[in-house]
Amino acid sequence: MSRKYDWRTGCDVEATLCVLGGRWKPVLLFHLLDGPKRFGELCRLTPNATQRMITLQLRELEEDGVIIRTVYPEVPPHVDYRLSEFGQTLEPLLLSMRSWGEDFKRRQSGLQSEIPELSRETG
Amino acid sequence: MSRKYDWRTGCDVEATLCVLGGRWKPVLLFHLLDGPKRFGELCRLTPNATQRMITLQLRELEEDGVIIRTVYPEVPPHVDYRLSEFGQTLEPLLLSMRSWGEDFKRRQSGLQSEIPELSRETG
DNA sequence: CTGGATCCCAAGGGATACTG
DNA sequence: CAGTATCCCTTGGGATCCAG
Numbered sequence A, B: 001m002s003r004k005y006d007w008r009t010g011c012d013v014e015a016t017l018c019v020l021g022g023r024w025k026p027v028l029l030f031h032l033l034d035g036p037k038r039f040g041e042l043c044r045l046t047p048n049a050t051q052r053m054i055t056l057q058l059r060e061l062e063e064d065g066v067i068i069r070t071v072y073p074e075v076p077p078h079v080d081y082r083l084s085e086f087g088q089t090l091e092p093l094l095l096s097m098r099s100w101g102e103d104f105k106r107r108q109s110g111l112q113s114e115i116p117e118l119s120r121e122t123g
Numbered sequence C: 001c002t003g004g005a006t007c008c009c010a011a012g013g014g015a016t017a018c019t020g
Numbered sequence D: 001c002a003g004t005a006t007c008c009c010t011t012g013g014g015a016t017c018c019a020g
Helices: A012-020 A025-032 A039-045 A051-063 A093-113 B012-021 B025-032 B039-045 B051-063 B090-114 B118-121
Strands: A067-070 A078-083 B067-072 B079-083
Touching: A012 A025, A012 B090, A025 A039, A025 A051, A025 A078, A025 A093, A025 B012, A039 A051, A039 A078, A051 A067, A067 B051, A093 B012, A093 B090, B012 B025, B025 B039, B025 B051, B025 B090, B039 B051, B039 B079, B051 B067, B051 B079
Parallel strands: none
Antiparallel strands: A067 A078, B067 B079
């Protein structure tokens, strides 16, 4: 459980943030929606996060029972992460986040071409 | 725009976190779903956050065009916050967060009564 | 009533190097 | 491959006081 939020006294949204309220948690969980992923895959899928942060966030998600970490006793090491049954209940929420993000990106791209001051930043 | 996430290079979920990725942002926005609220109301509705944090988060949401701050030139001061048209597109997502939080709270309460080690914490 | 200003500590989080 | 460990800077965020 994230120690930052109190699901007892807060509103329902705050309760959700107990679990989802980490820097990279929604992103990692989203990537796990389409099946188990290895550590390296998650790193490649989340290039803006450092390896260290990915590790830490995965640990917390595991503690909270949202994901399951499986170690295969092989050489070289093989570990994968998958959503627990509990974690899968987050799917509608995560898809909703993706959906809004899609629209948001379109909006931002639109704004960029409309506002010279912003698009000039790249030129 | 929150400087912590990069909506350009990140996945769609990460784009959403550009806007929603603040400590209290989802909670504040959720409370604004049922109409404009004054500063004091938001403070009372979000007792786990300090006045300072509420101010800061509201400022960022305003910068991002998600909410609109209206100052009524009265004495004593009267300010209210409401969702912009853009901000209202977050409604499904916020409702989804509330819904999941409800279930989560029920689950936690259930676990507490089932696991002596946890419920003993309050005794 | 609605904040702003300041102080200050804890936590977040990046870079890098190392390891079974 | 899948992490740990360490260093160190930045940000978050609480407490408190001040103000129009």
